[in-house]
Amino acid sequence: MPLGFGTHEWAQALETAINASSEYRNAAASWGVGFNGNLLLAFERGGALEQGLYLLLKLERGRCLAAEFVPGPSRPEAGFTLRAPYPIWREILNGKTLAASAILTGSMRVEGNMIALLKHAGAHRSLIHCVSSLDTRFPGA
Amino acid sequence: MAVDRLYQLLQNRIEGVVSTPDQFHPAQLTNFGNLYHWTPRFVVEPASARDVAAVVAFAREHGLTISVRGSAHSQSRLAISNGGILLSMTSMRRILPPDPSGRTVDVEGGVIWRDLVRALAPRHLVPPVLTNNLSVTVGGTLAIGGLGLTSFKYGTQGDNVQELDVVTGTGEKITCDRKRNSDLFWGSLAGLGQAGIITRARLDLRKAKPMTRTYYLLYDDLRGFLEDAKAAMESGVWDHLESWASPCPQGTKPVAGRRQVFARWFYPFHLTVEFDPENPPDDAKLLRGLKPFDRLYTDDLPTIDFLERMIPVFDLWKRGGTWGHVHAWVETVLPWERAADCIESVLPDLPPSVLVGGHVLLWPAKGTSSRSRFFMRPPGVDLMGFGVLPAIPPRFWEQARPMLDNLGRLTELMGGKRYLSGYIDWDEDRWREHFGDQWEPYCALKRKYDPDSLLNPGFVPFPAARPAGVPAAD
Numbered sequence: 001m002p003l004g005f006g007t008h009e010w011a012q013a014l015e016t017a018i019n020a021s022s023e024y025r026n027a028a029a030s031w032g033v034g035f036n037g038n039l040l041l042a043f044e045r046g047g048a049l050e051q052g053l054y055l056l057l058k059l060e061r062g063r064c065l066a067a068e069f070v071p072g073p074s075r076p077e078a079g080f081t082l083r084a085p086y087p088i089w090r091e092i093l094n095g096k097t098l099a100a101s102a103i104l105t106g107s108m109r110v111e112g113n114m115i116a117l118l119k120h121a122g123a124h125r126s127l128i129h130c131v132s133s134l135d136t137r138f139p140g141a
Numbered sequence: 142m143a144v145d146r147l148y149q150l151l152q153n154r155i156e157g158v159v160s161t162p163d164q165f166h167p168a169q170l171t172n173f174g175n176l177y178h179w180t181p182r183f184v185v186e187p188a189s190a191r192d193v194a195a196v197v198a199f200a201r202e203h204g205l206t207i208s209v210r211g212s213a214h215s216q217s218r219l220a221i222s223n224g225g226i227l228l229s230m231t232s233m234r235r236i237l238p239p240d241p242s243g244r245t246v247d248v249e250g251g252v253i254w255r256d257l258v259r260a261l262a263p264r265h266l267v268p269p270v271l272t273n274n275l276s277v278t279v280g281g282t283l284a285i286g287g288l289g290l291t292s293f294k295y296g297t298q299g300d301n302v303q304e305l306d307v308v309t310g311t312g313e314k315i316t317c318d319r320k321r322n323s324d325l326f327w328g329s330l331a332g333l334g335q336a337g338i339i340t341r342a343r344l345d346l347r348k349a350k351p352m353t354r355t356y357y358l359l360y361d362d363l364r365g366f367l368e369d370a371k372a373a374m375e376s377g378v379w380d381h382l383e384s385w386a387s388p389c390p391q392g393t394k395p396v397a398g399r400r401q402v403f404a405r406w407f408y409p410f411h412l413t414v415e416f417d418p419e420n421p422p423d424d425a426k427l428l429r430g431l432k433p434f435d436r437l438y439t440d441d442l443p444t445i446d447f448l449e450r451m452i453p454v455f456d457l458w459k460r461g462g463t464w465g466h467v468h469a470w471v472e473t474v475l476p477w478e479r480a481a482d483c484i485e486s487v488l489p490d491l492p493p494s495v496l497v498g499g500h501v502l503l504w505p506a507k508g509t510s511s512r513s514r515f516f517m518r519p520p521g522v523d524l525m526g527f528g529v530l531p532a533i534p535p536r537f538w539e540q541a542r543p544m545l546d547n548l549g550r551l552t553e554l555m556g557g558k559r560y561l562s563g564y565i566d567w568d569e570d571r572w573r574e575h576f577g578d579q580w581e582p583y584c585a586l587k588r589k590y591d592p593d594s595l596l597n598p599g600f601v602p603f604p605a606a607r608p609a610g611v612p613a614a615d
Contacts, residue, residue: 023395104550119482129397
């Protein structure tokens, strides 16, 4: 049964999915080692999403230590923030746009060390795959 | 079929040969990239610089554009023409004798580097920089830059030119060098043919020893390789340095949920010295301090054979059918301090199959070895060239394209500067970004020497340039 996007249950399911992914575990083995790998995914208002949603993922060494929706557009505990309007996120999660393309073309904004983020492109691609693989009821779907 | 009414007028103006679409060879409709297939209105094989000037004058009179073609190793919108004149320069391939001191040689723009190498071999003279592929033309590589195994010492091929004859977009034939008409001189070197057509070049030469010895070293660690590459550049003992990333497939792994072959990457490093047979190199002394994973082979070759070492590889690619595939090469000169991060972010997910009929090149370089104004490279002394050179079956092009687009953007964001004979599909902003503070001088050069945007349209989107392939108003 699909889980509602933006709910606590959905975030918990994502944490479980990330930790069950051998792809992510391998690709992100060095993510968060020696730097703050916590990631804030900012789904900004747009399209069917009337209010922004902010997903904080605590990530380290190929593991997800916590996943929760948090209030506010920024979080001090995040080492990196990926910020894009919701329609862009939907394109990414539907596989129509590569997250890397969105970052590289500027339609997704990055806060944090861009070079460190780019260096671990494989980790983020597998993370996005975990998100897009969840059976989800998206706003407007 | 009706004869193009301009055909005879053009043919009457020149000694060379004019052909019309019914006579074109299919290869003239594309370039090595095989990405674009354009049909020119005429193909012209000029006999002389006078012919080139006459063609430019004719094009101006009749509102035609001119695209210049050497061996057409470019992969984007260069060396092909959409409805204009395709000027096939390989008909101008005269090589004059070197000057008595053996320091320079004058050649026409359509000379193939391999022919020049062979002509010079009996005197043990060589141009300081040679590209891996010797089947390209002097005018072509000078217009792009021209990099090779000795670029860490001598810069680009354009850094080793004394003088040029150039026919500009206004039809003037101008001789230029570092002092005379120096803006045109530097603007013709790595200038992408936007100011003029190189009809003659006076090239530097150097004395080469008759034999080469190449040490085939292998590294299992990128950072260890980079350390030794830097040491090799600085040691002053090596004449040629060449390296790759080479995949050893390990099985399959999921990438975004789909299993694909993945590889452990190794780094072959070939270090070459030239020598006289009576005085062979001291292997232990040369290799002291280098720390490869393995030393695989030591190869002695006559220097001429070494310079032509890639010909059998290219022949293999041709026989295997990959030569006709899509070539969308992404070659970037990276700042040394970002090279490892960049390369390590790309290779883990690069499917080894993408390299059938291609390879991943690494070339250590020195930014200080070049003075070329329009050959853009990152700031800094040490640089690392990184080239992903795939041969892609045309049916897989759309699938591969996003990966290569991202690769290009990634290397640019890492501070790299792209090598422009490869796969380039940029808007004006990215061209501006590439040229940085040289963009305005580059545009000014275009305005001065090709004010009507006759030359090589469709590649660089100059402000207010006429769109490529606009049919002539005849």
